[in-house]
Amino acid sequence: MRTTTALFAAAFAALALSVGAPAAVTANTLTATDGPGFTITMSAKSVKAGIYTITVKDRSNIHDFHLTGPGLNKATSVAAVKTYTWKVTLKRGTYKFVCDPHASIMHGVLKVT
Numbered sequence: 332m333r334t335t336t337a338l339f340a341a342a343f344a345a346l347a348l349s350v351g352a353p354a355a356v357t358a359n360t361l362t363a364t365d366g367p368g369f370t371i372t373m374s375a376k377s378v379k380a381g382i383y384t385i386t387v388k389d390r391s392n393i394h395d396f397h398l399t400g401p402g403l404n405k406a407t408s409v410a411a412v413k414t415y416t417w418k419v420t421l422k423r424g425t426y427k428f429v430c431d432p433h434a435s436i437m438h439g440v441l442k443v444t
């Protein structure tokens with residue numbers, strides 16, 4: 332019984348915190364990577380339309396990460412090995428991402444509904 336009360340109190344505290352900080356709770360985040368091998372990834376295959384923060388980890392000096400789709404065309408530098416933070420608006424449709432130098436083998440799709 333005491334455990335149940337404590338759990339309820341913890342849950343209520345968490346709820347109160349979330350109400351106090353809606354921005355943190357509703358943040359839409361994605362993580363994208365390219366390299367170090369011949370791989371390119373996006374952390375989701377499908378997301379709802381909205382404003383997203385995409386952390387792009389460009390881990391190779393022979394690859395880039397290039398995202399295109401409705402209203403968007405953004406790319407990292409091929410030469411740079413760097414983590415980028417992109418704030419983007421994703422609209423309904425199909426977004427494609429590629430590594431430009433190796434687009435035939437390094438590519439993927441992000442659906443936005």
Ligand SMILES: [Cu+2]
Nearest residue numbers: 393394430433
């Ligand atoms: Cu590449």
